Amino acid sequence: MSAAVFSRTVTRGDDGALSVGGADVRELAGAHGTPLYVIDEVDMRARACAFRDEFTAAFGRHGAKVDVYYASKAFLSSKVARWMRADDLCMDVASGGELELALRGGMPAARIGLHGNNKSDAELRRALEVGVGRIIVDSFTEIETLDAIARELGAVAPVLVRVTTGVHAGGHEYIATSHEDQKFGLSLASGAAFEALVACQDAEGLDLRGIHTHIGSQILSLEAFQESAERMLGLRAAFFAELGVDLPEVDLGGGYAIRYTPHGEELTPRDAAYGMAEAVAAALAKVGGTWPHLSIEPGRAIAGPAGMTVYRVGVVKHVNLDEGGERQYVAVDGGMSDNMRTVTYGAEYTATVASRLSDAEPALSRVVGKHCESGDIVVRDVDLPHDVARGDLLAVPATGAYGRSMANNYNAALRPAVVSVRDGEASVHIRRDTLEDLFSWDVAPD
Numbered sequence: 070m071s072a073a074v075f076s077r078t079v080t081r082g083d084d085g086a087l088s089v090g091g092a093d094v095r096e097l098a099g100a101h102g103t104p105l106y107v108i109d110e111v112d113m114r115a116r117a118c119a120f121r122d123e124f125t126a127a128f129g130r131h132g133a134k135v136d137v138y139y140a141s142k143a144f145l146s147s148k149v150a151r152w153m154r155a156d157d158l159c160m161d162v163a164s165g166g167e168l169e170l171a172l173r174g175g176m177p178a179a180r181i182g183l184h185g186n187n188k189s190d191a192e193l194r195r196a197l198e199v200g201v202g203r204i205i206v207d208s209f210t211e212i213e214t215l216d217a218i219a220r221e222l223g224a225v226a227p228v229l230v231r232v233t234t235g236v237h238a239g240g241h242e243y244i245a246t247s248h249e250d251q252k253f254g255l256s257l258a259s260g261a262a263f264e265a266l267v268a269c270q271d272a273e274g275l276d277l278r279g280i281h282t283h284i285g286s287q288i289l290s291l292e293a294f295q296e297s298a299e300r301m302l303g304l305r306a307a308f309f310a311e312l313g314v315d316l317p318e319v320d321l322g323g324g325y326a327i328r329y330t331p332h333g334e335e336l337t338p339r340d341a342a343y344g345m346a347e348a349v350a351a352a353l354a355k356v357g358g359t360w361p362h363l364s365i366e367p368g369r370a371i372a373g374p375a376g377m378t379v380y381r382v383g384v385v386k387h388v389n390l391d392e393g394g395e396r397q398y399v400a401v402d403g404g405m406s407d408n409m410r411t412v413t414y415g416a417e418y419t420a421t422v423a424s425r426l427s428d429a430e431p432a433l434s435r436v437v438g439k440h441c442e443s444g445d446i447v448v449r450d451v452d453l454p455h456d457v458a459r460g461d462l463l464a465v466p467a468t469g470a471y472g473r474s475m476a477n478n479y480n481a482a483l484r485p486a487v488v489s490v491r492d493g494e495a496s497v498h499i500r501r502d503t504l505e506d507l508f509s510w511d512v513a514p515d
C-alpha cells in the first residue's frame with residue numbers, strides 16, 4: 070500500500086482489506102455502492118486545522134493576523150461547511166451555488182468570500198443581501214455593476230481586487246492563474262490593477278478592503294509564492310504612496326501542492342506558513358508598509374489527501390505493447406465521469422487492490438473507466454497484481470479535491486455518492502445519482 074498517499078486513518082487488515090476511519094472499505098462499498106468517494110473526516114479536519122494553526126503561529130510571530138479560507142470548489146457539501154465553521158475557518162465560494170451550500174451548512178456569511186471572473190447580477194445581489202464578508206472583484210465591468218447594485222440596495226460592498234501578478238506557477242497550464250494571458254484578474258504590469266483599486270476607492274457603493282491574488286494550483290515552489298507576495302506588497306505600497314490609503318487586507322490565494330503518488334511531493338502547511346510569513350516580512354522590509362491582515366485559500370491541500378475513490382473492477386485485459394511486454398488494462402465501474410483530472414491535466418494517481426491481499430507478481434497496469442473514450446484513464450501507470458480480477462475493489466487515493474466537484478454525467482453515468490467516515494461511522498454527504506435523477510432532467514416526449 071502506498072502509505073504516504075492514503076489519508077491518515079487508512080490501515081490494511083490481516084486479510085488485506087483497507088479500512089478508513091475505522092470502517093472496512095468492503096462494507097462501505099456494500100452499503101453505498103461503487104464507485105464511492107470516501108472522506109477521512111479526521112484527516113480533512115486535521116489538515117484544515119494545520120493550515121489555521123501553522124499560519125496563525127508563523128504570522129503571529131510578526132504580530133500579524135491570518136484567516137484561512139477553505140476553497141470550497143475542491144469539495145463542498147453542507148456538512149463540510151459545518152466542519153469548516155466549527156474549526157474556525159472561513160470559506161471561498163466561486164459561484165452562487167457554492168454560496169448557497171456554504172450558507173446551508175451554517176457558514177456565517179461574514180466569513181465567506183465570493184469569487185468569479187464573470188459573476189451574474191443575481192450572484193452579486195444575493196451576496197450583498199446575505200452580507201458576505203468580501204467580494205473579490207475581477208474586472209472593471211464587475212466594479213461598475215457591483216457598485217450600482219450596492220447603491221440600489223443601500224448597501225456597501227466590501228471588496229478585494231483580484232490582481233494578476235505575472236508569476237507563472239502551477240502544475241499544468243490550465244491551473245496556472247496569474248500569468249498575463251488568461252482570463253482571471255487585473256494585471257499588475259499593465260497598470261489595470263492599480264486603476265481598479267482607484268475605481269473601487271472612488272465608488273460610493275464599494276468599501277475597498279484590499280488586494281487578492283491566486284497564482285495557480287498544485288504549486289511546490291515557495292519561490293513562486295514569495296515572488297507574488299513581494300509584487301502584491303509592492304502594489305499596496307505604491308497605492309499608499311500615491312493615495313495615502315493603507316489597504317488593510319491582502320489575500321495570497323491557495324495552490325499548495327499535495328502528493329498524488331508515492332514519488333510525488335507536497336508543500337506542507339508548516340513549510341508554506343513559515344515560508345510565506347518570511348516572504349511577507351522580507352517584502353515589507355523592501356517596499357515598506359504596515360503588516361496587513363492576511364488570508365490564504367487552500368482547497369486541494371485540505372480536501373485532496375483526505376479522500377479516496379473506491380471502484381469495483383469489471384474487466385481485465387492484457388495487451389501487447391509495441392515496445393515489447395504487455396500492459397494490464399483494469400477497467401473499473403467509473404472513470405472520467407468521477408475523475409476528470411487525468412484526462413484534463415494529465416494528472417498522476419496511484420491505485421491498490423483494496424479488498425484482499427495478493428501475492429501475485431506485479432504487472433504494469435493502467436486503470437481505465439467504462440466511458441466511450443480511449444482517453445478515459447484514471448491511473449495511467451501503476452503496478453497491480455497479475456491476478457486482479459472482476460469483483461475486486463480498487464482504491465485510488467488523493468481524490469478528495471476536484472473529484473466529486475468536477476464529476477459529470479457523461480454517458481448518462483450516475484455520479485457516485487460521497488461518504489465521510491469517522492470512528493467506524495459513515496455519514497453520507499452527497500447521495501449517488503439515481504435513474505430518477507436522470508429522468509427528472511430529461512423532458513420526456515408527450
Ligand SMILES: Cc1ncc(COP(=O)(O)O)c(C=O)c1O
Pocket residue numbers: 140143161184246283285286287322323324325366367368369370470
Ligand atoms: C481564487 C482561488 N483561490 C483558491 C483556489 C484553490 O486552489 P487549491 O485547491 O490549489 O488550493 C483556487 C483554485 O485554484 C482559486 O481559483
Ligand SMILES: N[C@@H](CCCC[NH3+])C(=O)O
Pocket residue numbers: 142244286287410414470471475
Ligand atoms: N480543478 C483543478 C484546479 C483548479 C482550481 C480552480 N482555480 C484541479 O483539479 O487541479
